[in-house]
Amino acid sequence: MQQPLAYRMRPKRIEDVVGQQQLVGPGKIISRMVKAKLLSSMILYGPPGTGKTSIASAIAGSTKYAFRKLNAATDSKKDLQIVAEEAKMSGTVILLLDEIHRLDKTKQDFLLPHLESGRIILIGATTENPYISINPAIRSRTQIFEVHPLDADDIKKAINRALTDSENGLGKLNINVTIPAMNFLIHSTNGDLRSALNGLELAVMSTTPDEKGIIKISLDVIEECLQKKALTQDKNGDAHYDVISAFQKSIRGSDVNAALHYMARLVEAGDLPSITRRLMVIAYEDVGLANPPACARTVTAVQAAEKLGFPEARIPLADAVIELCLSPKSNSGISAMDAALDEVKTGNYGDIPADLKDAHYKGASKLGHGNHYKYAHAYPNDWVKQQYLPDKIKSAEYYEPKQNGKFEQALGAQYKRLLHAQRD
Template sequence: MRPRDLSEIVGQQHLVAPGKIIWRMVEAKMLSSMILYGPPGTGKTSIASAIAGSTKYAFRTLNAATDSKKELQVVAEEAKMSGTVILLLDEIHRLDKAKQDFLLPHLESGRIILVGATTENPYLSINPAIRSRTQIFEVHPLTNDEISLAIDRALTDQERGLGSLPLQLDDDARQRLITAANGDLRSTLNGLELAAKSTPKNEAGIIKLTLDVIANSIQRPSLSFDKNGDNHYNIISALQKSIRGSDTDAALHYLARLVVGGDLPIIARRLLVIAYEDIGLANPPVAQRVVAAIQTAQQIGFPEARIPLANAVIEMCLSPKSNSAIMAIDAAINRVNKGNLGDIPNHLKDAHYQGAAKLGHGVDYLYPHNYPEDWVKQQYLPDNLKNDQYYEPKTNGQFEQAYRDQYYRLLNAQRKS
């Protein structure tokens, strides 16, 4: 069911629909090299094949990880003879320097139109020399409606699909087929083909594809758990942003995806970051409870580890939030990075060694514990920074309300002449 031209592509209409960028490139016969990145089974190879079919150019497929420079040379020789070759280079993020150096001149000349395919974020994983010579397009998981359309085509196409078979696909089986692949059309069609060709006809001569037949023919939802992959970091990002946004159900969903992937270390690290970055001073005890939950999870392991992790996530979602601590330290770091920091006041400098007093170090230092409420007015910042203020208190929780009142009381007392 590989598309023969752009009109047969299912999904990715933001790229291939009439008037969109790839459609315009083909229509104008002004193809440029590109990188397509996104999850497996979403149409990267299909787009390359359809471009070739729509333009009638020669189409070749290589894998950057497994095919050698010699195979690239064969494609280059063919391009010299035929004029233009569209080369689909799968796993382009694995292209080594020798292959890259060979390929670059051919991309410059336009003899090879490169369509790189990768599941990795090209801005993070692909050499800048290749990126600068290509356009980068993201492809997305197919929607349920798009997968349903592809199933209809596969069931009715007698030449390339299953239309010649006496198939009957039950409605609940169809729904399971649509949703189980998580937007991966290749997985959907593979499951459908396996079910159709491994199921005997019934007494009426019909191959009846029931829910049980489909369930036995497809794998579990095809989630990506590559711990170095772009999608993995997207899940981690979504988890933190869902907790930050107090959406308990969304946070549990993304936690579940990480739990199913078995990645306890990254869950632990991210939950600790969230506790201090997003809950922070609004509810400081949460941080200690998150630590306890993580220690428990590490001791008992999966599958039971999911329970304390869920407790921590739910509590953080429903806790008051404050990012005042991270904002304060980042403001202080930004000030340091700008330079011109000034000299530390002499009375704060180290005075434990002989001769410090002659330098004026430690002289006139006022020891706060010798004063009422363990506080005394004295300058701590350098002269040129003495009016800097980095901490901006929030009032989302009772803890930070108390910190705010104390902070401003001391700040005002310090700044009184």
């Protein structure tokens, strides 16, 4: 039985991993571990299809260590014992433990001494946040690395590699993928390479070659194999980003019907990740301090949508879109932050006032650190006049309050009172 294309195309060397260059690129942490052969156990967490298994496979291939794969939920303690016995005989085994967040205490207790000895190099894979879902005993013995959805260039690179690889890929076949089909395959899988390769393989293997022996993969074929609809047949692949842009601009412009229309396009395309991510950005970028409760309710709606999945996810998302459209708007938060960043990037902002510097270590007082710091809670109304900004920028003002909602009106009035008192 032939293995799936996504399985066959897994990299055998660190240099062949697609994406996650913040971890496996030249000079980065995992590459350095492999080069020095000083591997430590680790947890890789992030969305499906982003390369967690590929990284583990590439580490094993690059170091020539034995590589075994188990699932924390379905494989037993006996399976772990077999790996441990192999490690005793061969010296080191790299164990990819999928769904590590479901590791029970019995299996964990068995694993811990083997991790301590270094006989088993554990690479745990999970889609859950390890700081919440994984036992502290395991966390304390591993390094935790986040992996991210692959970008369009990474997906394209991997697809082209699969199309040209004659040994493990589809290179022996005469395949012609149209530009719209390729763009849709790249953009519609939301950074999930496994999904893209599975869709490609199904399209190729289920399409009858023409009279010249060419397997022609059209947009219609890819849509059917991915069970997603293209937003438009945009030859440049920009339609996806155009819809997302129009979605945000419609909410910013308070047009409920336009916002619902563009979200409907994304719903029809099955693109839940783009909708949820963009809604949270919109909430804090465009509504922000004018209506903070709407921001909180948007996060709740997103969480509900992710739990529900389509088609029901459209219900809380629609509520959030309507509320954000009709809410007062303010971009004062992002504007203030960007103004502060612009000043920091110049590098010409001076030193932290001595009174604010850390005074907890021995000798700090001799340096003048914290000697005259005024503890705000020791004063009436928990406030006291004191300089906090460096001398060079002591009069800087980044925040400019807007008057579009009662909450920010109150914040703005308080901001002005405090600023006047500070500088009086």
